Amino acid sequence: MLYKKQGRPEIGDIVTCTVKRIVLHSVFVNLDEYINIEGMVHISEIAPGRIRNLRDYVIEGKRIICKVLSINMQGNIDLSLRRVPLNLSINKMNDFKQEEKAEKLLESIGKEVNMDLKKIYDEIGYKAIEKYGGLYPFLQAIVEQDKSVIDELKPNQKLSEVLFKTVKEKIKPIEVSVSGILNLKSYTGKGIEDIRSLLSKAKNYQVKISYLGAPKYKLEVISKDYKNAETSLRSFIDEITNLSKKLNCEMSFIKND
DSSP states (O other): OOOOBSSOOOTTOEEEEEEEEEOSSEEEEEETTBSSOEEEEEGGGTSSSOOSOGGGTOOTTOEEEEEEEEEOTTOOEEEESTTSOHHHHHHHHHHHHHHHHHHHHHHHHHHHTTOOHHHHIIIIIHHHHHHHSSHHHHHHHHHHSOTHHHHTTOOOHHHHHHHHHHHHHHOOOOOEEEEEEEEEEEOSTTHHHHHHHHHGGGGGGTOEEEEEETTEEEEEEEESOHHHHHHHHHHHHHHHHHHHHHTTEEEEEEEOO
């Protein structure tokens, strides 16, 4: 990537690294988000337990996600691979890949408006990163809002128009899904009508229902925000739980992980 952060990381930061060389008891890496900064991962910080061969865990030229353990007076940076939780490592890697994708998109746009990538950064990229924390969040803001997101950064008119058109074509809004399995039974003479009545409440909470075969139903809420999706699904379950008791229906719900 052309864009690099200024200065050095801080202790505790999670950083994207590329393995540069492997020696007997250490791995030396480049910190990809910074300008000409190296770090070192001691063999004890690669993985738990005894390690016979470092190359079983890391490969030269491959990316790894590390945690900054210490920075000494000379600026040497000690890192840990094993202290980064898997979910945090995956999220960090995905964020880095998204930034790469966003930069490539800007580079492509630059060719249409006769601007190299450095000029694109000078025109709008640096301002976007300062305001939105990254290029990809900036592009997502364009998708979710409108062209004013671009115009407020005041790029030239041609760049603004091509950027908006390209982002709308290439970038999809972020969506999250929350789902689970509903078991719903009724033993009364009006069982079918009662179950239909309960399930009809789903439209009030934007809950999608898929029939899996009696008595199972898949419930799903798709939203731009996980918290909102979770709230909608939970509110629906709460309502039909109360109603099912009044209708003498047997109900249970298991949320998917």
